[in-house]
Amino acid sequence: xxTVKNVTFRYKGNEETALNEISLTxxxxxxxxxxxxxxxGKSTLAMALNGVIPHEFAGDFYGEVLIDDEDTVDHAAEYFxxxxxxxxxxIDSQMVASVVEDEILFGLENFGxxxxxxxxxxxxVLRELGIEDLRHREIASLSGGQKQKVAIAAILALExxxxxxxxxxxxxxxxxxQEIFGLLKxxxxxxxITVVIVEQKIKLLCEYVKHLVVLDRGKLQFDGVPRxxxxxxxxxxxxxxxxxPVAELSAMFRADGSxxxxxxxxxxxxxxxxREVLHDSV
Amino acid sequence: MNLLNYVPGDSFLHRLNPITKLAAAFLYGIACILCGxxxxxxxFIVLMIVISASAGLAGRALRLTRNxxxxxxxxxxxxxxxxxxxxxLVVVKGFVLITxxxxxxxxxxxxxxxxxxxxxxxxxxxxxxxxxxxxxxxRAHLPYxxxxxxxxxxxxxxxxxxEFHEIQDAQRARGVDFExxxxxxxxxxxxxxxxxxxxxxxxxxxxxAISAQMRGFELRNRTSGYKEYPFHAGDAVVFATxxxxxxxxxxxx
Numbered sequence: 001x002x003t004v005k006n007v008t009f010r011y012k013g014n015e016e017t018a019l020n021e022i023s024l025t026x027x028x029x030x031x032x033x034x035x036x037x038x039x040x041g042k043s044t045l046a047m048a049l050n051g052v053i054p055h056e057f058a059g060d061f062y063g064e065v066l067i068d069d070e071d072t073v074d075h076a077a078e079y080f081x082x083x084x085x086x087x088x089x090x091i092d093s094q095m096v097a098s099v100v101e102d103e104i105l106f107g108l109e110n111f112g113x114x115x116x117x118x119x120x121x122x123x124x125v126l127r128e129l130g131i132e133d134l135r136h137r138e139i140a141s142l143s144g145g146q147k148q149k150v151a152i153a154a155i156l157a158l159e160x161x162x163x164x165x166x167x168x169x170x171x172x173x174x175x176x177x178q179e180i181f182g183l184l185k186x187x188x189x190x191x192x193i194t195v196v197i198v199e200q201k202i203k204l205l206c207e208y209v210k211h212l213v214v215l216d217r218g219k220l221q222f223d224g225v226p227r228x229x230x231x232x233x234x235x236x237x238x239x240x241x242x243x244x245p246v247a248e249l250s251a252m253f254r255a256d257g258s259x260x261x262x263x264x265x266x267x268x269x270x271x272x273x274x275r276e277v278l279h280d281s282v
Numbered sequence: 283m284n285l286l287n288y289v290p291g292d293s294f295l296h297r298l299n300p301i302t303k304l305a306a307a308f309l310y311g312i313a314c315i316l317c318g319x320x321x322x323x324x325x326f327i328v329l330m331i332v333i334s335a336s337a338g339l340a341g342r343a344l345r346l347t348r349n350x351x352x353x354x355x356x357x358x359x360x361x362x363x364x365x366x367x368x369x370x371l372v373v374v375k376g377f378v379l380i381t382x383x384x385x386x387x388x389x390x391x392x393x394x395x396x397x398x399x400x401x402x403x404x405x406x407x408x409x410x411x412x413x414x415x416x417x418x419x420x421r422a423h424l425p426y427x428x429x430x431x432x433x434x435x436x437x438x439x440x441x442x443x444x445e446f447h448e449i450q451d452a453q454r455a456r457g458v459d460f461e462x463x464x465x466x467x468x469x470x471x472x473x474x475x476x477x478x479x480x481x482x483x484x485x486x487x488x489x490x491a492i493s494a495q496m497r498g499f500e501l502r503n504r505t506s507g508y509k510e511y512p513f514h515a516g517d518a519v520v521f522a523t524x525x526x527x528x529x530x531x532x533x534x535x
Binding site: 082094 | 290410411412430433434436437440441485486487489490492493494495496497498499500501502506507508509
């Protein structure tokens with residue numbers, strides 16, 4: 001569990017704070033989505049969740065981040081590296097090896113996992129992500145979606161309790177994005193891994209996450225279940241985030257009084273709603 | 283760059299211990315440096331190409347040889363005119379232009395450049411950089427930090443090259459004409475691109491360092507490596523053969 005209490009962070013040399021009085025709780029087995037415009041502090045928040053901030057970036061840090069009641073400030077950055085694994089935004093530069101297998105081995109070797117267990121974990125994680133065939137491939141020759149899976153595999157091999165991902169689908173096509181989300185959902189549901197994902201694609205967030213956090217210029221705007229958060233359509237419009245058309249449609253129906261149910265988040269829900277509205281008006 | 287890429291394979295050369303390969307490349311070079319016989323120097327080059335061919339790398343070896351010959355030609359020309367020993371060979375209007383000593387020395391040195399460099403270049407084709415560094419850490423007790431620097435440097439070359447082309451394309455889209463024939467103009471156009479390239483490189487290196495750190499880079503020690511790099515009989519054969527080669531070269535000196 002991660003508890004963020006009144007965290008404010010200002011990068012060295014900047015006037016404005018990147019994070020401003022953020023408080024937030026990530027409970028075990030949660031699936032959290034963080035959304036916001038660029039410069040809203042999403043990446044900064046993601047990096048504050050496991051101590052990369054303030055350890056690796058100079059600046060002023062106020063408040064506290066507790067990981068299972070341990071303060072991130074009290075330990076070196078890598079102390080939480082195994083418990084809270086992070087897949088960073090720049091997919092190419094976070095790789096440390098040139099071959100897939102070596103990339104996954106890196107963390108396992110460093111953290112001193114017994115050698116007899118390393119082989120087992122390596123094969124397990126390759127299987128889980130369905131990338132056994134990539135094992136001996138050069139990372140440079142992989143597609144964006146494949147690289148992303150390798151990056152996730154390298155972290156997952158460390159068996160983290162919490163997985164933080166910073167825009168993992170940023171450079172992916174819609175199909176691969178969906179695939180990554182599906183994978184995360186599986187990890188969340190089947191293995192109980194807590195997932196925190198920074199993401200711009202609100203449609204995917206609405207479809208997959210249990211808990212949606214909206215940031216705006218370093219401030220927490222909303223924090224709740226997607227169905228509730230998404231009702232603030234005007235705020236989303238002001239922030240320049242396009243809400244899914246199905247949500248907007250339900251908001252329109254609600255506004256003119258022809259519909260009284262929940263916001264619709266998927267096409268199926270919207271279809272049901274439209275049938276209901278049409279049925280009522282007949 | 284593609285002349286230095288690793289070429290996967292399962293030949294005798296590929297299966298050698300990475301440390302044997304590195305040492306062998308150097309020892310082969312020493313034999314070539316000690317050798318003072320033009321015919322034997324040429325034989326060393328041919329032998330290296332044959333050895334490469336046994337690992338399915340004949341094409342690579344020939345292309346490398348061609349490139350190295352260009353380098354050798356520079357040495358040839360320099361030696362040809364600057365070494366003044368021996369009998370006059372070419373005399374122009376009473377001035378001795380080329381001597382027999384000059385020609386001999388030029389041939390020997392240019393062949394030696396090719397013969398010495400070729401095995402080092404082939405080394406990259408038969409050894410993944412990661413394996414070489416891991417083996418050096420495990421077997422030769424090279425501090426991991428240095429091994430990591432070497433692998434990272436190699437890994438970043440294609441990344442920087444992609445980055446550079448992206449910056450160049452962005453400039454081209456704004457009307458900069460990089461296709462100019464004028465070399466000075468070309469340098470003038472390309473030089474300013476180094477600034478954005480440097481900035482983005484530093485960013486990439488920084489995020490790479492953070493990613494390595496969070497995956498326990500600081501905790502690593504010599505025994506951390508998962509893969510073992512044992513020496514086999516083949517490695518001993520290679521060392522014995524090279525010792526023989528060096529001895530023959532030294533005797534024929």
